[in-house]
Amino acid sequence: ETVVNRIAAGEVIQRPANALKELLENSLDAKSTNIQITLKAGGLKLLQIQDNGTGIRKEDLSIVCKRFTTSKLSSFEDLNTIATFGFRGEALASISHVAHLTIITKTSLEPCAYKCTYEDGNLIGTPKMIAGNQGTTIIVEDLFYNIATRKKALKNPSEEFAKVADVVSKYAVHNPKVGFCLKKQGESLTDIRTHPNSTHVDNIKAIYGTNVARELLEVDLEDEKMKIKFKGFISNANYATKKPHFLLFINHRLVDSTALRKALENIYSLYLAKNSYPFMYLSLELDPRNVDVNVHPTKHEVFFLHEEVIIEKVKSAIEAKLAGADHSRAFY
Ligand code: ADP
């Protein structure tokens, strides 16, 4: 049974970046305002995330790593909305099957923090009382130590680091009220740092460069009949990063939609300045019942109902913005 669980867990957790994405979302769900991430060997040796959120209640410590343990479903109504992305209560459980997992956590109700280690979904021993501040630190060590093939396939720490940094960058832009910090263990220089109570623009500037931020166009749209809300920033001056950036959040989860991306890239290319690449950050809020529930957690691709109509609406809002802006630079 352990092997079967491990294989299933390896499907959910495929590399440091997607483990981190799950952990980041947990920290954000716990209302953290500061999130610090520390990596060693691109997250393969160590992937640590420290937050100042609500913490995990003492009575939940023995079950948090069991499959389908979640504090995020309270009624059937919730199940319809929260299950939007098709899976709940699997992240910590999966990680505990494919890595050494330690959790240090303190709620406002406890006088001290507790430290716990987990293996294959189970708490090992009992929680140990230690000193600590409110919040949670999740320490993931030796990812895939027990899956030889996976470990072999992930040989390049700098590639893994880049993928983690990409995820952190995107969440930092989407959550400007939260301060993010990403660094490599033992190094004093940080790779990413944003401050709490920043704005989307501050963070785009800090992460993607002043060029990108200088020519940002803000786009937004609300359509009550279709139950769509959408906000975002696009830039026509993405020279420095030398590649396109497409940051798409649907209902606050980082996803990809090839259909939407392609449609936007097509119109965008007409307005793009020379030697520049698309930069788009879009946050789309849709009726959760219209977003496909059967998407696998590792597949970022989402599908939603009325996709064509929605894409058309987003597209024309962006096109109107682009057409109205001064794009003289685009022609020489
Ligand atoms: P899910 O997020 O779908 O509920 P997870 O396996 O990601 O499942 O997490 C299990 C539970 O552990 C969460 O529902 C939450 O109660 C708790 N938890 C995990 N990470 C944190 C955190 N950083 N702060 C507070 N609680 C957390």
Ligand code: MG
């Ligand atoms: Mg989670």
